[in-house]
Structure formats: structure tokens, C-alpha cells
Amino acid sequence: MLDQLNQLRDNALQELEPIWDSAPLEAWRVKYIGRKGALAQAMEQLGALPKAERGAVGKLANEVKTALESAFAAKTGQMQQRALSESLESEPLDVTLPGRPRARGRLHPATAVMREIYRIWGDMGFQIFRTREVETDEMNFQLLNIPRFHPARDNWSTFYIADSDQRVLLRTHTSPGQIRAMRALHPNPIRVILPGMCYRYEQITARSEIQFYQVEGLAVGHNITFADLKGTLTEFARRLYGENIQTRFRADHFPFTEPSMEMDVECIICHGAGCPVCKQTGWLEILGSGMVHPDVLRNGGYDPAEWSGFAFGMGPQRIAMLKHRIDDIRYFWGNDLRFLEQF
Amino acid sequence: MKVPLSWLREFVDITIPAHELAEKLSVAGLEVEQMQYIGLPRPHGIKNAPSDAPEVEWARDKFFVAQILEIKPHPNADRLTLAIVDYGKGEPIQVVTGAPNIKVSERGMKVAFVLEGARLYDGHATGWELMTLKRAKIRGIESGSMVCSEKELAISAEHEGIILLPDDAPVGAPLADYLGDVILDVKINPNMARCASIIGVAREVAALTGKKLKMPTLNVLARGAAIAGQLEIVIENPELNPRFTAALIRGVEIKPSPFWIQHRLKLAGVRAINNIVDVTNYVMLETGQPLHAFDYDKLVGRAQGSAPTIITRLPKPGETIETLDGVKRQLDPFTILVCDARGALSLGGVMGGAESEVSAQSKNILLEAAAWNYLNIRRTMQAQHLASEAGFRFSRGIHPAQAIVGLKRAIEMMRQLGGGEIARGVIDEYPRKPKKIVIDLPVAEVKRLLGVEIPVKEIVRILESLEFQVSSPKSHVPSSKSKVRGRSTSLATRHPSLHITVPDHRLDVDGADDLIEEIARVYGYARIPISRMNDELPPQRANVELDQEELARDILIDAGLQDVVSYALTTPEREAMLIPFDERATTRAAPTNAARDYVRIENPISAERVAMRQSLTASLLELVGANLRYRPRVNMFEIGLVYWGRRKGDALLLRELASELPGDDALPLERRRLGIALTGARDESAWQKNDSAPQDFYDLKGVVETLLAGLRIQNAAFTPTGHPSFHPGRAAELKLGEAVIGVFGELHPVVREKFDLPAQAVLVGEFDLDALFARVPPAQPLRALSRFPAIAQDLALIVDENIAAERVHALIAQTGGALLQRVALFDLYRGEPIPRGKKSLAYQLTFQADDRTLSDADASKLREKIVQRVRKEIGAEVRGG
Ligand SMILES: [Zn+2]
16 A cells, blocks of 8 residues: 555656646646546545555655645746746847837036036135126226227127117126126125126127127125136136146236236147147137236225135037037027037 | 238247147136148147148248249240259259249249158148149159149248248258238137237237347337328317327338248238338238228328328218228217318228228328227127127227337338338327326235135236236235225235236236236136135025926926927017907917017017017927928927016016016016927827827826926816817816916917918917916825725716816715715717707725725615715716616
8 A cells, every 4th residue: 555655656646747738737736636636546446445554654644745735836826937937938029129118308507517617616706796787888898997098999889779879788798797796785795707798899700609608707805816816717628627637827907907908728629739629729728817917806896905706707609619619600600400409 | 810820920939849838828817719730740649729721831842932944935836845853862853833923934933842752731722732742744744843833832822923922031941931921810808909910919928928029119210201290180079089199201102012021921910011001911910909001192182282180080971981891871869970171081990991091102101090989999890780809809809009019110110121211200189198006905805715825926027028017015014005905805815915007008906806808817827726716605495487387397397298398589470470360460379368568689580580479389389390291290398488568567576576676667578488299199109099089178187287297286176268269179287276377279370371380189288387387385284094895886978069077077076075075077968869958977986984884785885875966066967777
């Protein structure tokens, strides 16, 4: 009887091995461990055995039952796993097909570079102060030491507003904001940047536009020096172009600053070797600056004997043009999406 | 201004290479924009100003000064000659030339000669082409060398004849040694007016390189009968004409100037005319003082034989003048004229008149050197659209003291070049002599402003090198006239003050700051250290207004829209196209409905840009049109300003009030707007099945709602509007409380056609950002998150077509109360089996309590309450209920 049971177990397990479909598996279950299966029939014969054998046979019969049941459970699990794997593996995706597009908007490159400039100056303690675009001749010129008919006006071709007797104009630079900021913030020390749109009477070409962004900066305090100006601008250049950027300071002229200077950075394209972008000079002009002229301080309400300050002005579009090698300024306000979507 | 180095060397020794000199000048405020190497090698591998002009190096073993020993006819060609040339090395060489300025049987001329194998420009090419000189047969005569024109040597574009050098040119010398040069093209900023002259630049060079300035002598050999009585000068407006000087030379011979005068003028970009006119130009370039030469006999003739009177005055009404350029000019009342009793002779300081100019027959020359008010000169030049070398200089300011310098230098040169006798003495009317300017410079101010301690000795050296007179430092005594007061006086008292007298070639220096600039410039900006501001930091405040703008930009970008920036200048006609029918032409685009005055440009640069825009919509529609040429879908927005004339009673915004200054009420209002434009498919086209239906009103409304949600603005109302720019029935006003914030919807088809847009729905909206941002609430407290499960139930209602969805939604929300957490429309249906004139709105209702688990019965009870309410209020029927 014991042999019979062992034989039954071996046969059952052997038969189970190759089964991978549910119908044969069910047949196997009925055949061996069903209510009328082989094992049940064997158990029925138990009562007919001599008492002495009954214990050992019963024990073995139970062991066989457990073994077959757990083999069945294991097989069921394996089959489910295999079925799942098979179903997952059928119809694989072509992962090289393009993904579903998500509509994405972008910042205009001029906006983006303005933000970068805001961030850098913000980190350096300069707040943003915006002033109006339609200005008076007095603010735009006269209070900045540029009287009517002054030769320096050649640098600022101007749109005048009709019927104003040339007293009202479109600001040609953000510098009138210096006067407005000083008058608004007096008598506090000042550290601001003055961003915004400016306008010039120019033909629209690849290199000149009738409107452009400018960012002016102004610092006024009791103890501000030309060396501070150099230090501040150098810091700006490093934050914009990296720690190792070379700078050069050149004397220049703006009627509203004295001394005045221009900051050049080593050409970011040829690294100083000379290329068409830097007109072979190896330098790129980045911003104009200087110590606030005492007349301008006075016009802003600050006594130049006690206060000093510096101012600077830069063209964000020029910075963007250099960064992205944009060779035509008309792209900015042309707003061709094929241009804008490259940023 | 073009500065040949060879000319500069006449006044200052130059011991550094040209590119180093150029760098020194550039960083000191005289930017060298171009450097043209003439015959000399351009150094490579260093930062160097470029040249637009062609350059060629004259090899020292190929280019020589040579002499023509003999000119023979060419046996086979009338237009060619054979020149036998001695170039100082070995046997003379025969060359073939077609130069029209040498003739058979002439001899002895000095020429520029090149040997076979030289690299030079092809004189016959139309453009600039380098070539290598090769042995060739020209009409049967073999020649490997040649005599050169200026074009072949890249001196100028001149190829009419060969260069004829002066008789004393050393035969055999390498040409580069004799004519080689570098021309610095220097940008003259307004504050550097004094440098619009060779001497002016030489003075800077001297200061920057520590050399001495060598001034020309002003000796005049005057032997003729005195000028006194030969001329009278009357100045009517001394403030416009502070000085007028004149000298007279009799019996000159008008002829071409010698080689060197012509050559230098050419390098400086001035055309040679004759010896007298050339001298006026030459001395102007050298000293900076413009001069004018009159034919004295013509003046005498106009005065009917008596001594002429020169009058400087303003024009009479209707007076005109014909200037040397042949233009007859109407004169403005501010234009100062040089006249005689008969009428105007020249535009003072700008350009001479045709009638009294020097001609080939002139014998007696009256030379004028005057001083003019620079602002008035510039005003005249602008009004007359007239530019001249004299005007350029006078409009930047020339010190009246310079007049006599130029006068003496020029009259003596005329004598040397044209012969004749100079009349003794000069006429010098000088009604407005500027005061000597003496400035007190406390040395401490230098450090206070520059942040560097420059030794007093160095300060004195710098100022003296620029010809300032510096009196010895007064120790420890602050001047009573010191400009420095307050805080810094204590510093100044411990340090000496310098007394500085400004030299009489400068008009731009009148205060300590001007001197400090000069000190910094010559000391060298590069030598001033860099430091970090250690001044008091002002309080740090955010710019809320800008932050809101940038937040709005971010929200709209996240919503898939492109940020654009367009022109603020437009035309009123273009904006009027937003109104489809003429009878409503006074209505303005969203959201202002009142017609406002345009801010118009007095001097527009094109007919397309004549006024400041009042609407962003027109700008956006143009951009939509431009982009639709390349793609079918455009979603964009702009945040920008609109402008209109201010009227009495216009209320100002807070931000405007904050920076309003007296006088600003004459300035227009500038208001912030948001413009949005959408057109094309909802989703960008893709390979999979997508929602490719065209965008409609609800896409735009979704963008608006996203913006409002991002700004945390609630309780917005959308009401239908009949605004004429929009498709009837497809537009809404956005209202917050009573305020209309903006209008949006589908563009009216007629407007779309006016803007030349293709036949597809275009959604546009324009919003008053100032009004919108004013309603952004402060941060809100968090609402507690319920721990209890929510129950969702659907509710489909059949309502009359004319019941607004917003009304249904509001009734449901109101009735559901606090337990109804969310009402979401998920279906809108019309058609069978819904009766005509009705629509079905299906909502998902989400019920949830903060303090307990709701039962299905609780939810059903609330749902039933809602059903009763909508049935009663708007006659709604539950679909399928
Ligand atoms: Zn470069």
C-alpha cells in the first residue's frame, strides 16, 4: 500500500510537469486530488487495512495529498505568471514613434534676457524701478546735461510727439528714469535698475531698430567711488559670462556721467583672437557707465558734495544677440514663431 | 577723424608701435575705430582695429623710390610710353606705362617703382584685386616692372596716373620708408571736440606717452601795406559770434599745392583743390580751427571799390543764400550770416557762399578765422540738413582763442605756397572774450570720487601734460571758493587744494569733476582698482507690479502660449480695422470703449509707425497673419503698454501717482494690457488621432480661467457682449465685481478679412492688467482636507436653450451647500430625444463632509433638493429621471 501511494505521487507529479493549459490542469486535479480522484480512492481503502499498517499508510497518504495540492497551487501560479508575461509581450510598442506633443509656450528671448538681468542685479541688491516711456525733453535730455541743440544729441535721434513743440518725446534711453528714481527715493540711498523700452528715430535694418530694450542702473550713496563702479560692473560681467571673463574699461563720454566709461568684455565668440562679430578687435562693447554728474545729482535732489553715485546702461538685446549669435535685430519684434521657438 | 601717423609725428615723438598707440588712445576716450596700414605690415595675432580700406604691404626689396631718366615712345602703341627708370640698384630698367601724366621727352620725375614678383593691387580691375607682378609682353615690349598709381599701392582709389613724388625723394629708398604710413580713424566724442585736429590728438598722445608736444611756430612774415583801413568788421550778435579775425594777403598765385600738402589732405580724406583752399583745409585739420578764404577783390567790387565791411548778423525776413554746394537756401531766423553791405556771403561757421569764393583768377585773399556759438551752429546744420568739416568742428565747440592761431598759421602758409605779400597786422573783433577759468581742486576729492589715492605729484604731471596750469599746492588751507562742502570739507581741510587754470583750447572744463575725469583718463582706468561698494544698502523691496506681470507670463506659457513683444508704434487706421463697420468707427477695441486721443509722432520714420498703439489686438492680429503663412496654428500673448492722451479728470493709478512729477500732466497715460490670440487646431498635429478640431471660444475662455486661477482671483463673471470686433454671440466680457476687465471671443469675420487672415476662427482677447492685478487677493488660508470618503452622483438636466450654463451651475452649487464639494459639467447635449429648444447639461456632483462619512442616502437627499430647486427656478427636468 505504501508503495502504491508513492507510485501515485510520482506519477501525478510527473504528469503535472508538462501541463501548461487550464483544461488538462483541471483534468489532472480531478484525476488525482478531486473528490473521486485517485488519492480519495486510495484513502477509502484505508479502512480495509490491518490496524497496524493504518497509521503509517494514513500518514503517507496525507503527505502525498499535501504534496500534490501544493504542486497544483504552484503550477497554477506559474501558469498565471506565464500567461501574464505572454500577454504583456504580445504587440510591443514602436518606441521610436514620436510622443504625443504637449503644447508648450516660451518666453520671448528679450523677456528671457531681461529676467536674467533682473536676477543678477537683484542678487546684487539692485531693485527694479520702472518709469514712463513717453517723456519730456526736460527729463530725457535737459536734466541730464543735454541742452537743446547740444552736439551730444546726435547720439539720440528722437521721435517727438506731435503738437508738443518738441517738449514731449519717446524716451531715447532709460536715463530719464535716473531723475525720476532720485526724486521718488530722495533722501534715501539708491540702488536700482531701470528697465524698459526706448525709441530712436532710426531706419529699421539688421543692425538698428526704432524700439529696443535698455536697462539702466543707478547707485547713489555717501561713499560710492569709481573703483566701486568698476568692481560692480566686473561682478556683473562675471555673473553673466562666467568667472574668468576678461574686461576692459575705456574712457567714453555721456553728458550725464563724469568720468564716463565703456566696459568691454573679451569677445565670447573668438575669445579675443578677432572675428567678424567683434570686428576683429577681440573685444565686445557691453555697457556704458560713469559717475553720476554732479548736475544730475543736483537735479535729482542730491547734494553732490555729500553724495556720489554711478550709473550704467546696457542693451539686453545685444546681450541676447551675442549669446545666441542672432545677426539680425529685426527678428526680435518680427515675432516669427520659427525664431521664437528656438529659445 | 583720420589721423595719419606721419602727420602726428610732426608734433609729438612716437616711440611705440601704432597698435599700442591706438590702444592707449582708445582706452583714454579717443576710440580708434579703424587703422589703415599703408604699405607697412599689419601686425598679426594681437587685438587691433580693423580696416575697411584695402591694404598691401610694400615689400622692402620690391618697392622703391625711383627716378625716370628718359621717356620714349612705345613703338607699337600711341597710348603707351617706355620709361627708363633708375631705382638706385644696378642698371636702369625699362618699363611700359600708359600713365597720361607723363609724356615723351620729359625726364627727372620721381616715381614709385616695383619689381617683378611684387604683390600689389590690380589698377585696372573694377574692384580691389591683389595680383603678383609678372613679366609680360605689352604690345611686343617685354616688361617685368612698373611705375605705380595710388590704387596699385592701396593709397587711394586713384588710377588716372602714376604717383609723382617730390623732387627731393631719395632714389633707391624702400618705398615703405618714404611713404609708408598708418592712418588712425579716431571717433571724436562731443567732449573731445579739441581732438578734431592733428595737434589735438598729438596733445593727448604726449600726455599718454609722457612725451613733449611740439607746437608749430606762429611767426608771420608780413611786409605788405597794413590791413588797417582795408576792411571793417561789425558783429551784431556777440553771443552768437564772439570773435571774428581776418588777415589779408596780396598777389598770390593760385596753383596746385605741393605733393606733401595734397598727400596729407588725401590721407585725411579731404580733396585737394588749389593752394589757397588747401591751406584753409590743411590748417583746419592741423589746428582744429576752421577758416574761410574770400576773394578780396570780389568784396571790394561789391563795395563799389571802397574798403568792404563784413557784418555778421541774423537774416532779414525772406533772405536766402546760395552756398558753395550750389544749393539756394531759405534761412531760419536763428542762422548767423557773414555778410557785406550787399548781402549774405556765407553761413557763419558752416559753409561759404558761391559769390565770393576763391577762383583760379584770385590774387588778393582775405582770410577769416572766427568763433561761433556751438549750439546755434548745430541748430543751423540740422535745420539746413547741411554737414561740413567746419560745421562739425564749430558745432562741437571751439575756443575763441584758437581763431588767431589758425589765422596766423594759415596766412603764413599761403605766403609760402602761393607767394605774395601779407598785409601787416590783423583785424580782430573780439567782443566776447571768455574769462580765464580757474578751478579749485581739493586733492581729497580725487580719492572721494575715484576711490584711489593718486599722488599729488602725479596729479600735477597729468594736468600739466594737458596744458592745464597748476599752481603749487597750498598746504592745509581749504579755499573759501571750494565747491566742496559738508562732510568732505573735513577731509579737504587736511589736504592741499590745487589751483588749476584751464588752457585756452578747452571749453569743456569748468569744475572739479571735469578735472577728475581728466586725471582718471590719463592716469589710466585700468590702474584704478576694483572694489565692492561698502555704502549703506537701501531697503530691499520687491517690485510687486513686475512680479505679477512675470507670474502672468509664466501662467500663460504653461498654458501653451508664446510670449511676444511687438511694436508700440502703429497707425490709427490699422486699429480702426478692429471695428468692422464704419458707423461704429468711434468705438475702440477692448476694453476701453471710449474714443481716446492718439499719441501721434511729429516726425514718423515710416507711414506704418505714426502713433502709439491703443490696443494690443491689432498688433497681435498682424503677427497671427504673418505666422499663418508658415503654419496653421498660432497661440500667442503679449503683455505690453497702450497709450493715449491724458484728459483732465483722468484718474491716475497708484503706480502712476507714486512717480508723478510736476509737469507730467502734459504726458499721455501708459496702461498695461494683456492681449491673447489663438487660432488653428486645439492640439498640435500629430501622428495619432487627436482632437484636431479648431480652437473656439471655450479654448480662449479656458486660458482666461487658467490665468485667473493662477492669480487666485475668484468670482469672475462672464457676460455676453455685443462688442463690434467680435462674432455676434461668440464673445464675452470678463467682469470682476462691477469692473469690466476685458473682452474676448471669436473675431468678427469682417475684421478677420480686413486683417487679411484666412477663413478660420481667430480667438482674441484684451485685458486691462492694471485692473486685473489690483484684484489679486492676498494669500489665502488653506482649507482643511477632509479625511472622509466622497460620494459622486451624476445629474443630467434638460433646460431651455436660453438658460446660461453659469446660472444652472450657480443654482446647483448654492443649493448643494457646504457638503457639495464640486460641481463639474461633463456633457452638453442637444438633439434626439431632447426636444427642440432645449439642451441637456450633465453634471457630476461630489459630496463630502469634513466631520463624518456621508451615506448614499445623505447624498441622494441633497441631489433631490437640487432637482426641486432647478425645477422650480428654471423649469429644469431631470433627464432619464
Ligand atoms: Zn570676436
